[in-house]
Amino acid sequence: LEPFEKFGQLGDKNSDYKKVLYGDSITKYSTCTHAAHGMIYALDNTKVWDLYESRAAILMQMRFDGVLGFPGGLVDAGENPAAALNREMIEEINIDTSKHYFDDKDHLVSYLHEEKNLVLHFYTKKVNLTEFRNIERRNLEAKEYGIETFGIIRPPLFTMGDNLRGFPAFLSNQFAGNSKEELLLALCATNIMTKDEIDIAVEAMKKHVQ
Ligand code: GTP
Ligand code: MN
Ligand code: MN
Ligand code: MN
Ligand code: MN
Ligand code: MN
Numbered sequence: 001l002e003p004f005e006k007f008g009q010l011g012d013k014n015s016d017y018k019k020v021l022y023g024d025s026i027t028k029y030s031t032c033t034h035a036a037h038g039m040i041y042a043l044d045n046t047k048v049w050d051l052y053e054s055r056a057a058i059l060m061q062m063r064f065d066g067v068l069g070f071p072g073g074l075v076d077a078g079e080n081p082a083a084a085l086n087r088e089m090i091e092e093i094n095i096d097t098s099k100h101y102f103d104d105k106d107h108l109v110s111y112l113h114e115e116k117n118l119v120l121h122f123y124t125k126k127v128n129l130t131e132f133r134n135i136e137r138r139n140l141e142a143k144e145y146g147i148e149t150f151g152i153i154r155p156p157l158f159t160m161g162d163n164l165r166g167f168p169a170f171l172s173n174q175f176a177g178n179s180k181e182e183l184l185l186a187l188c189a190t191n192i193m194t195k196d197e198i199d200i201a202v203e204a205m206k207k208h209v210q
Helices: 003-007 022-028 081-093 129-141 167-171 179-189 195-208
Strands: 017-020 033-048 052-058 060-063 072-074 107-113 118-126 149-153
Touching: 003 179, 017 022, 022 107, 022 118, 033 081, 033 129, 033 179, 072 081, 081 118, 081 129, 081 149, 107 179, 118 179, 129 149, 167 195, 179 195
Parallel strands: 033 118
Antiparallel strands: 017 107, 033 052, 033 072, 060 149, 107 118
């Protein structure tokens, strides 16, 4: 079963993005613009202030347009999505592709936005915490740092006592493309969070953001 079938719709129930099969999408939607983005993550079983489970370090970024997203970008003519993703990873976070390289096996889900003629491909890559920190450090030397990208961030994955601060508050940010749903789906697919935990956090966020 594809992970997107297993977990159904996460986050915005009225999303304009519909899931499409990766294999089909490249030939079937050849007239669309394609983009590829990737989530690099490391499991982290340490506790924050001896209180909250970290669960994982996840690499997201503040984009030039003030919204959050994953590193990645548009697929150029003649490029396949995975190749585009690796190129964008170099441009946006200065990743060392001799150590961390995305391929088709890392693909998680693809979405079509019919009105925008846009197909968005999403990948995940697991590294260990030491590698994750090294990837974070290298980001400052990226070609696009300060231009397309305004810094990497780790989403907090715990919820604090007021049922808002932490993960629900993080989810109240603005997100590029379909990156919020991608984050939620990836958290489920990697077993970092259960679907129930995600639904609770999404509801908590909605209650506070009217
Ligand atoms: P340029 O080189 O300036 O063209 O930017 P780029 O190639 O880096 O493209 P960008 O990352 O902005 O991605 C292109 C489109 O994908 C954007 O217009 C967004 O709609 C969408 N997008 C951006 N970030 C994400 C993301 O994390 N996930 C998804 N699904 N879509 C995203
Ligand atoms: Mn302090
Ligand atoms: Mn880019
Ligand atoms: Mn980009
Ligand atoms: Mn680009
Ligand atoms: Mn660019």
